[in-house]
């Protein structure tokens with residue numbers, strides 16, 4: 529691919545999984561990257577690795593997307609040479625628990641809504657003015673197959689990802705006059721820290737999710753995100769569902785016995 533200097537990516541949730549791989553893919557292609565996450569040490573470690581390995585500029589910003597005041601203050605005051613953001617990837621997100629609607633915890637629901645939905649809104653609202661100012665931009669939201677179908681015990685996680693789908697459609701309509709592209713990528717099962725987080729550190733439960741088939745890798749989503757981000761100016765992939773070959777949808781994965 530073309531080596532692209534002076535392009536700027538902002539990806540949220542870059543301390544792990546998709547976000548980490550996305551930052552690496554873009555840095556390897558010469559992009560300068562703003563990477564974010566709550567875990568400061570992991571963020572700084574990844575920042576140093578990317579800078580040393582690829583020689584591009586990396587700006588690590590450490591905040592919790594659930595915190596509206598902090599998220600807004602940090603993102604509204606980006607250093608002048610970081611304001612020409614070409615691509616924003618709204619990736620930070622999580623599932624917590626896989627419990628039936630009557631048994632699930634309200635705290636888990638709050639956290640998922642505050643992160644997957646409200647966090648995405650706070651970040652978008654802070655970054656869109658730069659894109660408007662620049663006269664162009666590209667927002668890539670990470671949804672999920674859980675944003676296309678509701679599966680048993682998926683309740684509020686699925687709802688939060690359906691909301692990401694709806695918000696992506698809304699952004700696409702309303703931001704059209706500013707030449708801002710909006711893409712939503714809906715991945716199926718991928719082995720990241722996702723299930724460790726969902727099952728709150730129960731490693732065997734997390735591992736079982738990916739047994740008997742080859743799930744997506746974080747690098748697959750990074751490659752696809754990069755492809756979407758580097759199409760010609762007049763081309764926009766609006767909505768993309770991607771699963772591993774063994775998975776048909778939220779309900780059906782062909783597992784070896």
Ligand code: NDP
Pocket residue numbers: 540541542543544545546547564565566567568570591592593594619620621622623643647670671672673714715716717718719720721722723725
């Ligand atoms: P990981 O758990 O590996 O990564 C999640 C990232 O989000 C971490 O970098 C984490 O950073 C960040 N994050 C979580 N909460 C917050 C917060 N409150 N503030 C800031 N950053 C936060 O999971 P994935 O890479 O798999 O998940 C990335 C996205 O992809 C999520 O939106 C997820 O819902 C979605 N997805 C995942 C799929 C999968 O099967 N893995 C499939 C479909 C969609 P830190 O903890 O340092 O804050």
Ligand code: 8X3
Pocket residue numbers: 671672673674682715716717718778
């Ligand atoms: C993550 C994939 O199927 O666990 O969004 O919801 S799934």
